[in-house]
Amino acid sequence: MTALPGVFTSCTSSKANGSGAGSGRPAQEFATASAIAFPKGFFWGTATASYQIEGAWKEDGKGESIWDRFTHTPGHIKNADTGDVACDSYHRWQEDIALMRAMNLNSYRFSIAWPRIQPLGSGSPNAKGLDYYNRLVDALLEAHIRPFVTLYHWDLPQALEDAGGWPNRETAGRFVDYVQIIARALGDRVTDFMIFNEPDAFVDLGYLDGTHAPGRKSILDFLRATHVVNLAQGEAFRAIKAARPNARVGTALSMSPCEPATDSEADKIAADRAHAITNVWFLEPALLGRYPDALTFLPETAMRIQPGDMEKTKAALDFVGINLYYRTIASAPGTTERVTHAQEWLFPVKMDGGQQGPRADNGWEVWPKALYDMVMRITRDYNRPVIEITESGCAYNDGPDASGVIRDARRITYHREYLAALAQAMQQGADVRGYHAWSLLDNFEWAEGYSQRFGLAYVDFKSGARTLKDSGRWYGEVARRNAVPAAKA
Numbered sequence: 265m266t267a268l269p270g271v272f273t274s275c276t277s278s279k280a281n282g283s284g285a286g287s288g289r290p291a292q293e294f295a296t297a298s299a300i301a302f303p304k305g306f307f308w309g310t311a312t313a314s315y316q317i318e319g320a321w322k323e324d325g326k327g328e329s330i331w332d333r334f335t336h337t338p339g340h341i342k343n344a345d346t347g348d349v350a351c352d353s354y355h356r357w358q359e360d361i362a363l364m365r366a367m368n369l370n371s372y373r374f375s376i377a378w379p380r381i382q383p384l385g386s387g388s389p390n391a392k393g394l395d396y397y398n399r400l401v402d403a404l405l406e407a408h409i410r411p412f413v414t415l416y417h418w419d420l421p422q423a424l425e426d427a428g429g430w431p432n433r434e435t436a437g438r439f440v441d442y443v444q445i446i447a448r449a450l451g452d453r454v455t456d457f458m459i460f461n462e463p464d465a466f467v468d469l470g471y472l473d474g475t476h477a478p479g480r481k482s483i484l485d486f487l488r489a490t491h492v493v494n495l496a497q498g499e500a501f502r503a504i505k506a507a508r509p510n511a512r513v514g515t516a517l518s519m520s521p522c523e524p525a526t527d528s529e530a531d532k533i534a535a536d537r538a539h540a541i542t543n544v545w546f547l548e549p550a551l552l553g554r555y556p557d558a559l560t561f562l563p564e565t566a567m568r569i570q571p572g573d574m575e576k577t578k579a580a581l582d583f584v585g586i587n588l589y590y591r592t593i594a595s596a597p598g599t600t601e602r603v604t605h606a607q608e609w610l611f612p613v614k615m616d617g618g619q620q621g622p623r624a625d626n627g628w629e630v631w632p633k634a635l636y637d638m639v640m641r642i643t644r645d646y647n648r649p650v651i652e653i654t655e656s657g658c659a660y661n662d663g664p665d666a667s668g669v670i671r672d673a674r675r676i677t678y679h680r681e682y683l684a685a686l687a688q689a690m691q692q693g694a695d696v697r698g699y700h701a702w703s704l705l706d707n708f709e710w711a712e713g714y715s716q717r718f719g720l721a722y723v724d725f726k727s728g729a730r731t732l733k734d735s736g737r738w739y740g741e742v743a744r745r746n747a748v749p750a751a752k753a
């Protein structure tokens with residue numbers, strides 16, 4: 265944990281787990297002894313993000329993004345890694361589609377780099393940037409793979425950060441202009457959009473925790489940014505619908521079920537607050553036109569909420585995208601902690617990762633039940649919305665053996681068990697339409713650089729060569745059969 269703990273993402277903020285108590289339930293409680301069938305038409309996909317895979321950071325008129333600036337500034341990223349080249353998907357995208365074909369996938373979640381489209385964050389579109397995504401979309405459709413487009417996965421044009429970034433209300437207007445360009449340019453072929461990827465993560469880590477771009481550490485900037493992003497979400501939703509009435513529009517939210525560390529009343533209240541801020545701070549303004557009860561009071565003035573704003577944040581999202589990796593254990597801080605830190609007074613919650621399950625190579629607890637719990641809670645609390653699992657996955661750093669095979673059995677176990685948990689939620693009424701493994705490729709993992717491998721395909725970062733891992737082959741079988749095969753005894 266950092267000195268100023270991230271409000272939303274305490275266990276992702278340093279992308280490491282803290283110490284938590286946990287409830288002591290077994291991690292593996294979903295039967296996988298027999299095959300589990302999924303409904304016809306279920307989407308089997310992978311997810312990526314522009315900055316994490318594309319490279320070509322200043323090619324074809326692309327402008328500088330906050331991640332270009334952040335990674336080029338020494339001291340921010342492990343091993344001084346950058347996304348300048350990454351997986352070079354800007355040039356090797358056809359190989360990426362070939363991998364998806366080899367895995368029989370029918371959905372690909374990728375994001376559009378705003379600074380490729382508007383290098384300075386406003387004005388007329390850069391044709392070469394649009395061409396790249398046009399080609400990608402056409403090739404996906406030809407391969408019978410749904411293009412599932414994230415409009416913003418964290419690479420804000422640097423020029424907009426220089427003008428105040430997400431805490432500046434005008435950024436919402438700029439975002440809507442950009443979204444309109446995309447809806448007009450791609451919306452004849454792309455029907456499924458996500459407005460944001462993990463708004464909680466990028467405002468928290470970027471404006472409060474400072475470990476992600478743009479690297480600010482300010483509670484005021486953070487509070488303002490959350491509101492501007494909620495406004496941008498509502499306005500962007502309406503802009504897409506105006507341009508493309510048949511589009512299906514949602515957002516990909518990072519979620520993690522929040523369990524109280526003990527049965528005490530104080531820890532239960534802490535868990536409720538943790539849920540409100542971690543999971544639904546960017547959902548309730550859209551669905552219900554209000555902020556959930558996460559803080560001890562709503563700092564409306566500090567957040568610069570204006571009359572009429574909560575009407576503007578509203579958006580009847582067509583689906584709720586869930587990114588889920590692990591659970592969160594919440595507890596109440598002691599009185600001394602509360603009075604000595606302004607932030608803990610406003611948000612009196614400590615959040616840690618669980619401790620009972622096995623751990624991935626980056627320390628995250630593997631806990632399949634987290635996916636079941638979260639999907640069931642969203643299903644119950646919001647009247648059974650359509651859900652897409654927009655990300656789930658694990659960092660295991662297995663590399664090729666002497667014969668070049670990548671035997672990542674632990675990743676197979678992860679996806680098998682998370683899918684079994686998901687299937688159980690679906691049997692109990694959750695309306696889930698797709699699952700997107702994070703990620704197609706090993707890629708640039710933000711502040712961790714290239715030190716964590718999440719891919720179903722291995723990437724040799726020297727040559728750029730891609731090789732399907734055992735998990736990729738296994739996932740391909742899942743997609744082909746539309747069923748998770750029984751675990752071998």
Ligand code: FCB
Nearest residue numbers: 313461462465518702709
């Ligand atoms: C999520 C991000 C994604 C990736 C995974 C591991 O929080 O959306 O870009 O970094 O974590």
